[in-house]
Amino acid sequence: MYSKWTTRLIIGLTLTFLIGPFFIIILAGLSDGEFMTFPPDGISLRWYAKVFTVESFRDSFKLSMFLAIFGTIAALILGVPAAYAISRYKIPYGETIKTIVAAPIIVPGIIVGLALLRYLVVPLNFTVTLALFMAHTALILPYAVRVVSSSMNNLRSDMEEAAVLLGCSRLGAFTRVVLPNIQSGVLAAFILGFVTSFNQVPVSLFLSGPGVRTLPIDMLSYMEITYDPSVAALSALLALLSVVIVFMAEKFLGFSRYV
Amino acid sequence: MSDAYVSLKNLTLAYGKTVVVPDLNLDVRKGELIALLGPSGCGKTTAMRSIAGLMAPKSGTISIDGVDITRTPANKRGIGLVFQSYALFPHLSVFENVAFGLRLKKLPKAKIASMVEQGLQTVGLAHLSDRKPEDMSGGQQQRLSLARSLVMEPKVLLLDEPLSNLDARLRLEMRNELQRLQRDTGITMIFVTHDQAEALALADRIVLMKDGIVEQLGTPDELYNAPNSKFAADFFGFENIFEIEGSEIVGRTGRLTVLIDAKEGYLAWRPSAITIGSGPHQGTISSMAFAGELREYIIEAPLGQIKVTTPSSTPPFDIGSPIAFDLAIDKARHLSKNGEET
Numbered sequence: 001m002y003s004k005w006t007t008r009l010i011i012g013l014t015l016t017f018l019i020g021p022f023f024i025i026i027l028a029g030l031s032d033g034e035f036m037t038f039p040p041d042g043i044s045l046r047w048y049a050k051v052f053t054v055e056s057f058r059d060s061f062k063l064s065m066f067l068a069i070f071g072t073i074a075a076l077i078l079g080v081p082a083a084y085a086i087s088r089y090k091i092p093y094g095e096t097i098k099t100i101v102a103a104p105i106i107v108p109g110i111i112v113g114l115a116l117l118r119y120l121v122v123p124l125n126f127t128v129t130l131a132l133f134m135a136h137t138a139l140i141l142p143y144a145v146r147v148v149s150s151s152m153n154n155l156r157s158d159m160e161e162a163a164v165l166l167g168c169s170r171l172g173a174f175t176r177v178v179l180p181n182i183q184s185g186v187l188a189a190f191i192l193g194f195v196t197s198f199n200q201v202p203v204s205l206f207l208s209g210p211g212v213r214t215l216p217i218d219m220l221s222y223m224e225i226t227y228d229p230s231v232a233a234l235s236a237l238l239a240l241l242s243v244v245i246v247f248m249a250e251k252f253l254g255f256s257r258y259v
Numbered sequence: 260m261s262d263a264y265v266s267l268k269n270l271t272l273a274y275g276k277t278v279v280v281p282d283l284n285l286d287v288r289k290g291e292l293i294a295l296l297g298p299s300g301c302g303k304t305t306a307m308r309s310i311a312g313l314m315a316p317k318s319g320t321i322s323i324d325g326v327d328i329t330r331t332p333a334n335k336r337g338i339g340l341v342f343q344s345y346a347l348f349p350h351l352s353v354f355e356n357v358a359f360g361l362r363l364k365k366l367p368k369a370k371i372a373s374m375v376e377q378g379l380q381t382v383g384l385a386h387l388s389d390r391k392p393e394d395m396s397g398g399q400q401q402r403l404s405l406a407r408s409l410v411m412e413p414k415v416l417l418l419d420e421p422l423s424n425l426d427a428r429l430r431l432e433m434r435n436e437l438q439r440l441q442r443d444t445g446i447t448m449i450f451v452t453h454d455q456a457e458a459l460a461l462a463d464r465i466v467l468m469k470d471g472i473v474e475q476l477g478t479p480d481e482l483y484n485a486p487n488s489k490f491a492a493d494f495f496g497f498e499n500i501f502e503i504e505g506s507e508i509v510g511r512t513g514r515l516t517v518l519i520d521a522k523e524g525y526l527a528w529r530p531s532a533i534t535i536g537s538g539p540h541q542g543t544i545s546s547m548a549f550a551g552e553l554r555e556y557i558i559e560a561p562l563g564q565i566k567v568t569t570p571s572s573t574p575p576f577d578i579g580s581p582i583a584f585d586l587a588i589d590k591a592r593h594l595s596k597n598g599e600e601t
Contacts, residue, residue, distance in 0.1 A: 162346035166360030180350040
């Protein structure tokens with residue numbers, strides 16, 4: 001096959017391709033100059049500091065956090081029972097329902113965004129925040145259903161029957177026996193949903209209004225006016241946040257089993 | 260039966276439109292160990308699930324100690340079930356598995372602790388109470404499952420294929436354990452099995468089922484020595500069964516005249532009831548298998564194939580050699596045709 005050095009070279013290039021941009025962004029944010037350049041124009045932390053003083057960043061960060069956390073929770077509230085029903089019972093059209101649930105990932109985000117704008121916000125007068133919340137919930141739902149049902153599939157139904165025969169109600173069997181055993185699947189779904197929502201651009205792009213923008217959208221529009229290194233600094237901080245979340249998920253939950 | 264403790268009356272069980280058990284009647288006495296025996300698909304597991312309340316019967320009644328429980332939900336019946344897969348709770352320790360049902364009863368903590376302790380003691384797992392089920396052997400898991408049901412002091416304990424997942428040595432151990440438990444606690448047990456040896460060794464009475472119908476009900480002795488149908492005879496080791504027509508019996512490839520009183524039904528021989536080496540009939544040995552205490556022969560005769568066993572302490576016959584054999588009428592069991600499909 002390949003020699004040892006060729007193999008190393010291929011691996012090295014692949015990693016550079018994957019992780020390289022990340023380092024460029026970190027370094028670009030460390031620049032002391034007024035514009036985003038690479039290699040950086042001197043070294044300083046002032047752009048990293050500036051990120052925290054820009055008010056629109058703070059507002060959009062709050063909105064993005066709100067959407068990621070509550071959108072994911074809403075998706076889990078809908079998704080866990082759905083996953084349970086799909087994997088436990090032979091419900092009519094079960095496969096169809098699975099496909100429909102997966103639709104928001106398959107359909108391009110641009111289309112989802114446009115559709116929600118055209119049919120929810122404009123004619124029904126939904127507020128942009130509500131539309132965003134619904135859109136993010138819908139986008140996270142497929143992940144919630146898939147991840148949770150894969151951990152549900154390993155769970156035998158006779159465990160619930162055993163709980164019932166020991167005196168549990170059906171609901172009691174679900175909360176006392178099913179939930180504790182799919183806990184790590186639910187947490188994995190939460191993290192995956194959170195990251196998906198936080199990084200969402202195309203749908204959110206359509207559902208932005210005056211003063212209501214998610215963080216990625218706000219960064220885009222900031223850059224159109226001001227091409228300073230603060231966006232690079234913010235990007236680096238967000239990337240680090242994602243890395244920390246995924247690293248912790250892997251460490252504590254064995255996250256990669258579910259994805 | 261007036262002393263019936265568990266009583267099934269005209270029980271009809273169906274999955275959707277598929278009727279699995281058409282009309283089951285069964286009375287079990289208090290403290291009895293009953294085996295529901297039959298091939299897979301005979302309705303034995305379905306019957307057990309309906310007693311547990313995991314399946315609602317289409318019609319008929321189930322009563323325990325004179326109380327109709329047909330409509331009582333499973334969690335209020337006070338019936339224990341040891342699942343074939345054990346169905347332990349993997350997120351809970353051994354102690355908590357056993358305490359599960361007791362905690363739901365909201366008993367005082369100290370009482371729960373002592374009951375769990377005693378329950379684990381009964382099945383010999385007291386030293387493992389902090390383990391997780393996954394860290395235990397199959398035999399230990401089953402005893403844990405048993406303890407979990409027993410501490411609830413169920414009126415009836417159901418067991419689904421209790422010995423089938425265990426190796427030969429553990430099987431014997433568990434069998435003795437179940438018999439001891441039943442003696443000590445006097446609990447009424449109904450277990451489901453497809454293994455006739457298991458049923459014979461363990462049960463007070465055996466309910467042999469076929470296609471949802473009770474084929475024969477009796478003590479192990481009765482079923483083994485006096486099966487009264489072709490199906491029962493076949494299930495309990497009468498491997499040579501021939502239909503009677505007039506004064507002849509009919510095999511697959513020929514007929515044989517025999518001196519019998521009966522004009523119809525079947526004649527059945529166990530492989531051990533046929534003598535070879537001498538006798539009025541001739542055949543050829545087509546195969547031989549060594550099975551420890553016995554040698555198993557298949558003989559090709561004009562009548563058809565005949566299965567014979569001889570003690571392995573006697574010298575073997577050669578494969579391919581001609582052999583004389585005797586189908587002695589006094590060693591055959593006559594089976595009437597009643598209850599058989601025609």
